[in-house]
Amino acid sequence: MVGEYRYTRVLLKLSGEVLAGEQGFGIEPSVVDRLTEEIKSVHEMGVSLGVVIGGGNIVRGALASQQGMDRVQADHMGMLATVVNALAVQDLLETKGVDTRVLTAIRMEEIAEPYIRRRALRHIEKGRVVLFAGGTGNPYFSTDTAAVLRATEIEADVVIKATKVQGVYTADPATNPGAEFIRTISFREVMTRELAIMDAAAVSLCKENGLPIIVLSLEDRGAVASAIRGEPVGTLVS
Numbered sequence: 001m002v003g004e005y006r007y008t009r010v011l012l013k014l015s016g017e018v019l020a021g022e023q024g025f026g027i028e029p030s031v032v033d034r035l036t037e038e039i040k041s042v043h044e045m046g047v048s049l050g051v052v053i054g055g056g057n058i059v060r061g062a063l064a065s066q067q068g069m070d071r072v073q074a075d076h077m078g079m080l081a082t083v084v085n086a087l088a089v090q091d092l093l094e095t096k097g098v099d100t101r102v103l104t105a106i107r108m109e110e111i112a113e114p115y116i117r118r119r120a121l122r123h124i125e126k127g128r129v130v131l132f133a134g135g136t137g138n139p140y141f142s143t144d145t146a147a148v149l150r151a152t153e154i155e156a157d158v159v160i161k162a163t164k165v166q167g168v169y170t171a172d173p174a175t176n177p178g179a180e181f182i183r184t185i186s187f188r189e190v191m192t193r194e195l196a197i198m199d200a201a202a203v204s205l206c207k208e209n210g211l212p213i214i215v216l217s218l219e220d221r222g223a224v225a226s227a228i229r230g231e232p233v234g235t236l237v238s
Contacts, residue, residue: 055081105137
């Protein structure tokens with residue numbers, strides 16, 4: 001059945017803000033429940049799945065640095081926030097019978113395995129959902145860049161970025177009602193038009209490696225599974 005899908009190895013990128021739900025901060029259990037149902041349904045398709053979750057629902061390193069905090073210190077706090085989120089998602093996934101592993105770029109063996117590429121590949125081969133936490137392990141790099149880096153390392157077919165909007169627009173649809181939805185777009189056009197789907201480093205890395213990005217809304221149930229099947233969901237960047 002897996003051979004029938006357009007993508008058989010997927011890196012799912014989730015923003016930390018998604019976990020906060022309507023409360024805007026922290027972790028909303030009902031949101032994590034719905035999110036893990038989506039991940040479980042993809043896992044049951046037999047697709048190899050890695051997941052990267054941001055930490056913006058707890059702390060955003062770049063924002064904290066703009067407010068006066070040392071950038072390196074702020075980024076380390078942000079990376080630790082991604083570990084908190086990964087553990088929360090792991091817990092609920094495993095209560096639903098999905099075998100998972102959290103691998104973190106910052107060593108903390110008491111609660112997660114250190115990120116080692118061969119270990120990650122082995123977990124994926126065994127059919128486990130791998131949650132990559134701790135960003136890249138280095139300051140000044142976003143979790144978008146971490147997601148693309150991990151995707152290339154595990155030889156993923158696509159990066160799916162699940163957000164709160166349907167896909168890529170010509171402007172922010174939340175502030176500009178006239179913003180037009182874009183179904184397909186090239187990496188070069190994303191960079192030249194400075195469309196904020198991912199940071200420039202992440203988009204450039206995808207371009208260099210021929211790794212497509214699909215931007216879709218997590219609010220649309222089943223959207224991730226539909227994208228994996230090759231159905232026209234969200235925006236395809238290639």
